[in-house]
Amino acid sequence: MNNNDKLVPCPHCKGDAAYQQELENNVTTWLCWGCGLTTSSLMTKDSAIYKTALETLPELHKDLMYEDPATKYIWLPSTLTLPAKGMLFASGKSLDTWNWTAVKYDTATEKMDMKNAKEFDTTSFMDAAEHIGIFDQTK
Numbered sequence: 001m002n003n004n005d006k007l008v009p010c011p012h013c014k015g016d017a018a019y020q021q022e023l024e025n026n027v028t029t030w031l032c033w034g035c036g037l038t039t040s041s042l043m044t045k046d047s048a049i050y051k052t053a054l055e056t057l058p059e060l061h062k063d064l065m066y067e068d069p070a071t072k073y074i075w076l077p078s079t080l081t082l083p084a085k086g087m088l089f090a091s092g093k094s095l096d097t098w099n100w101t102a103v104k105y106d107t108a109t110e111k112m113d114m115k116n117a118k119e120f121d122t123t124s125f126m127d128a129a130e131h132i133g134i135f136d137q138t139k
Contacts, residue, residue, distance in 0.1 A: 005019065011070060012066045016034075018030045019032075032075075034123075037078065041073065044073060044074065060090060080134065083105075085136075086133065088101070088102045088103075100128040101120070102131040103132070
């Protein structure tokens with residue numbers, strides 16, 4: 001964490017684990033470790049980044065989208081990719097059947113091991129992140 005980074009309440013899940021990070025040019029990002037949604041101060045319905053997201057995101061991500069009524073920021077499911085560790089993403093066909101999927105990196109093939117992907121409940125984003133080693137301080 002940098003000096004200005006902090007944990008704040010998440011407007012979506014109401015938990016207290018949204019990591020807020022101040023970037024250059026007065027841009028702020030948030031990633032909630034509770035619900036797994038993320039946004040930035042640039043992600044509003046009238047922004048180019050939002051319009052591009054609508055054109056490229058899977059339907060599930062659009063369905064999971066949340067607009068914070070207070071700030072008007074659009075929150076979307078996070079996709080995390082850690083080189084040589086793994087990746088984490090929302091998967092499923094509908095709001096009723098989606099989950100977090102964690103995939104470890106296979107050093108033997110130098111690819112993500114999709115055959116051994118592990119599914120996590122929609123409320124277990126942090127557990128899925130831990131599964132791919134995001135909190136592991138060793139290399």
